[in-house]
Amino acid sequence: MTSIIQFEHVSVSAGGKTILSDISFDLLAGEKAVLCGKSGSGKSSILRTLLGLHALSGGVVYFQGKPLDYLSIRAIRSCTAYIGQEPVLGADTVREALLLPFQFKAHCGEQPTEAQLIAALQRLHLSAEILKQESNHISVGEKQRIALARGLLLGKNLYLLDEVTSALDEASKQAVFAVFSDPKLTVLSVAHDPDWINRCDFALKLEEGRLSQVTRHEHA
Amino acid sequence: MNTLDIAVPQMALLYGLCLLPWLLLWLIGLRLSRDIAISILRMSIQLTLVGIYLKILFRLNDPWLNGLWILVMLLVADWSILQRAGLKARHFFLATFTAIASSILFTTAYLVILVIQPAHYYDARYIVPLAGMILGNCLQGNVIALERFYSALRKNESEYITFLLLGASRWEAVRPYFRQAVKAAINPTIASMATMGLVSLPGMMTGQILGGSEPWLAVKYQIAIMICIFTGTTVACIINLKLSLAIALNAFDVLKEDVIDKH
Numbered sequence: 001m002t003s004i005i006q007f008e009h010v011s012v013s014a015g016g017k018t019i020l021s022d023i024s025f026d027l028l029a030g031e032k033a034v035l036c037g038k039s040g041s042g043k044s045s046i047l048r049t050l051l052g053l054h055a056l057s058g059g060v061v062y063f064q065g066k067p068l069d070y071l072s073i074r075a076i077r078s079c080t081a082y083i084g085q086e087p088v089l090g091a092d093t094v095r096e097a098l099l100l101p102f103q104f105k106a107h108c109g110e111q112p113t114e115a116q117l118i119a120a121l122q123r124l125h126l127s128a129e130i131l132k133q134e135s136n137h138i139s140v141g142e143k144q145r146i147a148l149a150r151g152l153l154l155g156k157n158l159y160l161l162d163e164v165t166s167a168l169d170e171a172s173k174q175a176v177f178a179v180f181s182d183p184k185l186t187v188l189s190v191a192h193d194p195d196w197i198n199r200c201d202f203a204l205k206l207e208e209g210r211l212s213q214v215t216r217h218e219h220a
Numbered sequence: 221m222n223t224l225d226i227a228v229p230q231m232a233l234l235y236g237l238c239l240l241p242w243l244l245l246w247l248i249g250l251r252l253s254r255d256i257a258i259s260i261l262r263m264s265i266q267l268t269l270v271g272i273y274l275k276i277l278f279r280l281n282d283p284w285l286n287g288l289w290i291l292v293m294l295l296v297a298d299w300s301i302l303q304r305a306g307l308k309a310r311h312f313f314l315a316t317f318t319a320i321a322s323s324i325l326f327t328t329a330y331l332v333i334l335v336i337q338p339a340h341y342y343d344a345r346y347i348v349p350l351a352g353m354i355l356g357n358c359l360q361g362n363v364i365a366l367e368r369f370y371s372a373l374r375k376n377e378s379e380y381i382t383f384l385l386l387g388a389s390r391w392e393a394v395r396p397y398f399r400q401a402v403k404a405a406i407n408p409t410i411a412s413m414a415t416m417g418l419v420s421l422p423g424m425m426t427g428q429i430l431g432g433s434e435p436w437l438a439v440k441y442q443i444a445i446m447i448c449i450f451t452g453t454t455v456a457c458i459i460n461l462k463l464s465l466a467i468a469l470n471a472f473d474v475l476k477e478d479v480i481d482k483h
Contacts, residue, residue, distance in 0.1 A: 052472030053381065070471035077385050088379045090386075106387035150386070 011058035081151025319460035
């Protein structure tokens with residue numbers, strides 16, 4: 001299997017403080033990884049580094065074998081969906097939020113049909129009624145699943161998820177698990193939820209910006 | 221028709237008028253005496269110096285000297301825009317200078333050469349006050365545009381990154397904040413044009429009428445200057461924001477923190 005993401009001795013400093021130090025790991029296509037650790041240990045910084053939001057002070061990040069530069073960052077962004085703890089929908093209504101990317105040149109002419117919109121929502125345990133709702137009148141859990149649905153509609157295959165099941169009820173959580181059981185989807189996540197951690201192929205434990213432990217999970 | 225001069229004793233009487241607001245402010249507990257005194261003193265010294273300089277400038281009426289005066293105005297405006305917008309001058313000085321210089325030179329040249337058509341296009345009586353008025357308004361607009369744009373980009377960083385991740389190009393991702401910033405910058409000029417003559421008599425027109433011009437001539441000049449202010453401000457703001465993007469964002473389209481002054 002080919003490596004999609006590779007961190008090689010990566011260090012990141014911001015505001016004179018080291019936030020990541022000598023991080024190395026590989027994420028292969030289709031693998032699901034989870035970053036664990038206390039608050040402030042650098043979990044979200046790894047996701048942000050991969051998106052080019054932090055400058056590296058040491059080491060190299062590879063994406064599909066190519067080091068991070070202005071060309072590869074566009075390649076990462078084009079195939080990545082990032083769902084933060086408080087996802088931004090960027091539009092007034094849920095329907096507009098789902099259709100937002102199709103206004104950009106990169107996705108012009110790929111607009112999904114109504115049936116595809118509803119199917120994406122239903123996969124994530126959301127009803128079609130939510131399409132009419134205003135983005136700021138829905139819960140965090142719903143926002144996260146709408147952001148996920150948008151990733152699915154765009155055909156994204158790399159998902160960076162920050163505590164994506166923390167605000168979900170059991171049925172919604174199962175729906176999210178079902179979506180990510182797809183072997184074509186690669187996931188790098190941040191989570192505290194034991195159910196989510198156990199479903200991942202491996203867990204990377206961080207302590208004060210350093211990788212302290214890697215635990216591989218065997219799935220039947 | 222000659223304008224009546226204001227003699228020295230009458231000027232003293234004029235300064236005496238400031239005692240009224242000073243007393244009222246003191247009575248309501250606003251201790252602004254120092255600020256008011258400094259502002260009035262600065263205004264008086266600066267305008268006296270400009271008066272002396274303009275007198276020489278008008279007498280010599282040399283194209284190079286007039287050009288030099290406009291250059292000085294542009295450099296001071298450039299510095300002032302960046303200071304007030306909270307951007308570091310060493311990064312943005314050239315971009316802002318290019319934006320304001322190109323728009324001011326274009327609109328002033330358009331107005332003087334094509335519209336007013338004086339005997340000498342470099343006539344200080346026309347180009348210095350007209351360029352100054354356009355630049356003064358352009359300065360305000362550019363401060364608003366830059367300040368609004370970079371504040372919005374910092375405040376909405378998550379939304380901006382979301383746009384990039386959803387496939388937006390750099391331009392598509394900044395466009396909502398860009399439009400809002402330009403709108404905020406030109407709104408005062410648009411509102412001012414819409415109410416001109418109803419709410420207030422504009423300063424230049426009043427000045428011309430007091431100077432002895434026919435009201436009809438003063439009206440035409442006022443319309444000319446307002447159109448040039450609107451054009452100059454809009455063009456300068458758009459060029460300035462566009463040029464600043466290449467400086468403020470890194471190769472990964474992320475805002476560089478070291479180009480913004482942290483207040």
